[in-house]
Every structure is written in C-alpha cells, then in structure tokens.
Amino acid sequence: MRFLFKDISEVYTPLQRIGEAAMAVEEGIIRWIGAADDLPETYRNWPGISLGNRGILPGLIDCHTHLVWGGNRLDEYTRRARGESYEEILEAGGGIYNTVMATRAASEDQLFSLALERAHHFLQEGVTTLEVKSGYGLEPEAELKMLRVVKRLDQHFRQRFFPTLLAHVVPREWDRVDYLRMFCNELIPTVARENLATAVDVFCDRGAFSIAETRKIFEAALDSGLAIKAHAEQLTHSGATRLVAEMKGLSADHLEQTTADDWRALALHGTVGTILPGATVILRKAFPDLGAMRDAGVALAVATDHNPGSSHLYSLMLCLQLASALGGLSVEEALASGTATAGRALGRPELGNLKVASPADFVVVDGPDALSPFYHWGKNCIKQVYVGGDLAWRVG
Numbered sequence: 001m002r003f004l005f006k007d008i009s010e011v012y013t014p015l016q017r018i019g020e021a022a023m024a025v026e027e028g029i030i031r032w033i034g035a036a037d038d039l040p041e042t043y044r045n046w047p048g049i050s051l052g053n054r055g056i057l058p059g060l061i062d063c064h065t066h067l068v069w070g071g072n073r074l075d076e077y078t079r080r081a082r083g084e085s086y087e088e089i090l091e092a093g094g095g096i097y098n099t100v101m102a103t104r105a106a107s108e109d110q111l112f113s114l115a116l117e118r119a120h121h122f123l124q125e126g127v128t129t130l131e132v133k134s135g136y137g138l139e140p141e142a143e144l145k146m147l148r149v150v151k152r153l154d155q156h157f158r159q160r161f162f163p164t165l166l167a168h169v170v171p172r173e174w175d176r177v178d179y180l181r182m183f184c185n186e187l188i189p190t191v192a193r194e195n196l197a198t199a200v201d202v203f204c205d206r207g208a209f210s211i212a213e214t215r216k217i218f219e220a221a222l223d224s225g226l227a228i229k230a231h232a233e234q235l236t237h238s239g240a241t242r243l244v245a246e247m248k249g250l251s252a253d254h255l256e257q258t259t260a261d262d263w264r265a266l267a268l269h270g271t272v273g274t275i276l277p278g279a280t281v282i283l284r285k286a287f288p289d290l291g292a293m294r295d296a297g298v299a300l301a302v303a304t305d306h307n308p309g310s311s312h313l314y315s316l317m318l319c320l321q322l323a324s325a326l327g328g329l330s331v332e333e334a335l336a337s338g339t340a341t342a343g344r345a346l347g348r349p350e351l352g353n354l355k356v357a358s359p360a361d362f363v364v365v366d367g368p369d370a371l372s373p374f375y376h377w378g379k380n381c382i383k384q385v386y387v388g389g390d391l392a393w394r395v396g
C-alpha cells in the first residue's frame with residue numbers, strides 16, 4: 001500500500017516547519033517528506049490523497065496515563081473544591097482506595113469498554129499513542145487484569161498503546177515487606193514473561209514507596225528486561241528523580257518539587273522529565289518552571305496523567321496549552337513535548353516525528369495553519385487522524 005499525501009499547507013515535524021509539503025507513505029511508514037516542489041520522481045505516480053491545503057502535525061503522544069479504572073470520584077472532587085486536601089482524603093480512606101475497590105470489582109470486559117470509550121475521546125483530539133499504567137488493582141491478579149485490558153486495546157483499537165506496570169501503594173491487607181517481595185520476585189517476572197508491559201513505574205513519595213523500596217523495584221524491573229520510570233517529586237522531595245536518572249530510566253514524571261540538582265541529573269543521563277499539568281492545576285500545586293528546566297538541559301515531555309482522582313481530564317492539547325501559558329514553553333516547544341519528546345519517554349524515538357522511516361501517525365487540522373489547535377482553547381481543531389498511514393478518525 002503506497003500513498004502520496006499532498007496539498008499539505010504546512011507541517012511541523014515537530015522540530016522543523018515545511019511549507020507546501022508532500023509525504024510519501026508505504027506500508028504505514030514514511031518514505032519521503034519535504035517541500036512538494038522537491039518531490040522526487042519516484043513518488044510522483046503513487047496514488048494521491050489530497051489533504052485540501054490543510055496543516056498537519058505529528059500524532060500526539062500521551063506518555064503518562066492511568067486510562068483503565070472503575071468507579072467515579074466526583075464526590076472527592078467536590079470535597080476538594082470545598083478545601084479538603086488530597087492527602088487528607090487519602091488518609092481518611094478515600095482517594096485511590098475508592099478506585100482500587102471499583103477496579104477490582106469490575107470485570108475485564110467492563111474495564112475494557114470503559115477504557116475504550118476514553119481512548120476514543122483521546123483519538124478525536126489527535127492522540128495516536130498512549131502509555132497506560134496499571135496500579136489500581138494492587139493485588140497481583142487485579143494488576144494483571146488491568147494490563148490485559150491495555151493489551152486488548154492495543155490489539156483491537158486504532159491507537160498504539162504502551163502498558164506499564166505501576167507500583168502504586170502497598171495495599172492495606174498486605175505486610176509491606178511481603179508485598180515488595182511479591183512485586184519484585186513474582187509480579188514483575190510474570191509481567192515480563194507474558195509480555196504485558198514494557199516498563200515498570202514506581203510512585204515514590206510520602207504514603208507510597210520509599211527511595212530504598214523504589215531502588216529494589218527498579219533493580220527487579222531491569223533484571224527482567226523492562227524499562228523503568230517514576231512518579232517523582234510530586235508531593236514531597238524523595239530523590240526519585242535522581243535515582244531514575246542514574247539508573248538510566250526513561251522518564252521522571254511530575255517534578256513539582258524538583259531542584260536544579262535534579263534537573264542536572266536528568267540532563268546528564270538523558271532521562272526525559274514529564275510534566276503533568278492536569279494534576280498540578282487540579283490539586284492546586286505550584287506550576288513547575290519549565291523554562292528553567294529547559295535551560296538546564298532537561299528534555300521535557302507533557303502528558304495528561306489521566307486518572308480518576310487528580311487529573312480527570314481528557315485533553316492532551318489542554319495540557320500542552322497549560323505548559324505554554326503557565327510553564328513558559330513556546331508553542332513549538334509545547335508541540336515537541338507532546339510528540340517527539342513524549343516518544344522518547346516511551347523509549348520509542350521514532351514515534352512523534354514525521355521523518356523518513358517513522359510511522360505515518362499524523363493529524364490534519366481544520367485549516368492551513370498547523371499550529372491553530374494551540375491557539376483555539378477549548379475547540380477541537382482536528383479534522384482527521386491517521387495512524388500508520390490509515391485514517392483512524394475524521395470529523396463526522
């Protein structure tokens with residue numbers, strides 16, 4: 001299957017802007033992209049698809065989500081709006097435990113249809129790839145159930161899905177040492193053997209896992225051939241950012257409480273720093289200084305952290321807009337943080353780029369200006385979404 005996409009007013013690759021472009025795609029992979037005037041003879045007779053003088057962008061990548069969950073925490077949201085803190089609600093037995101009970105009670109089919117509906121919403125806003133974490137089962141069988149749901153999404157829905165095993169908290173019914181032993185010695189090897197995740201994430205913070213426990217989990221993950229990443233420096237400064245960087249992890253995520261030393265470690269080891277504006281804003285925390293992180297050499301990704309407790313939003317574009325408006329990124333930097341750098345955070349640098357040998361995952365905007373979705377807050381400016389060269393969604 002060969003196609004020549006033509007009548008492209010402009011494309012951001014994302015690091016380069018090309019005006020009046022064309023793109024040749026074969027078997028879902030980009031074979032050529034550039035200015036239409038420079039199109040080599042080889043591709044001129046390929047079947048053409050006109051994009052109607054519209055702009056295109058790489059498909060967006062949401063590199064940090066908790067898309068699979070049961071239940072509903074509207075009540076907690078309204079309580080927090082009245083002034084109760086996330087930590088207070090958690091200590092009183094609410095918060096994540098609500099979601100854990102509902103997720104355990106739901107069947108795999110129920111979780112699949114809930115997650116599918118959410119994934120479809122992300123697709124309509126141009127998200128072609130999602131990372132999805134477990135972590136609401138806690139018990140091994142419930143964690144495996146969540147990861148099987150992500151595998152089904154990857155096999156049956158149009159987007160690309162990357163499952164991650166998340167060490168979220170120690171369930172109340174478990175002894176701490178026993179749980180850690182089970183997680184490292186049984187759950188991680190099972191997940192690796194059954195190919196149910198590509199990475200292991202640890203929530204390293206007060207009320208979750210300590211830095212010593214996080215190191216043990218990371219060592220077990222690396223021993224099983226899985227990549228590592230962390231929920232780091234969200235509520236307190238735990239040192240997880242430096243740990244994940246020093247252990248050559250894919251990304252350290254959240255970073256609200258990070259220091260300049262942490263940023264240097266990320267830059268030094270090439271670990272991506274992932275910013276989650278939804279959680280920062282919804283929990284009313286101070287927004288990280290993304291300009292300072294960028295200037296320190298940190299490669300910044302931005303993701304939704306979609307979850308039922310602290311970031312129940314469905315729009316990666318809104319997060320990119322917030323990263324620009326509140327964090328200090330330029331619009332072009334925000335685009336890269338939701339495409340190419342997010343691909344790096346998944347260990348897949350070919351994703352999020354419109355370049356030769358990358359998959360043809362891209363979005364067509366509803367006019368000639370490719371960056372217009374960043375300007376029109378609250379309006380979906382996406383006209384069509386392509387994954388691997390196939391039309392995955394279009395308006396109407």
Ligand SMILES: [Zn+2]
Binds near residue numbers: 065066305307
């Ligand atoms: Zn998260």
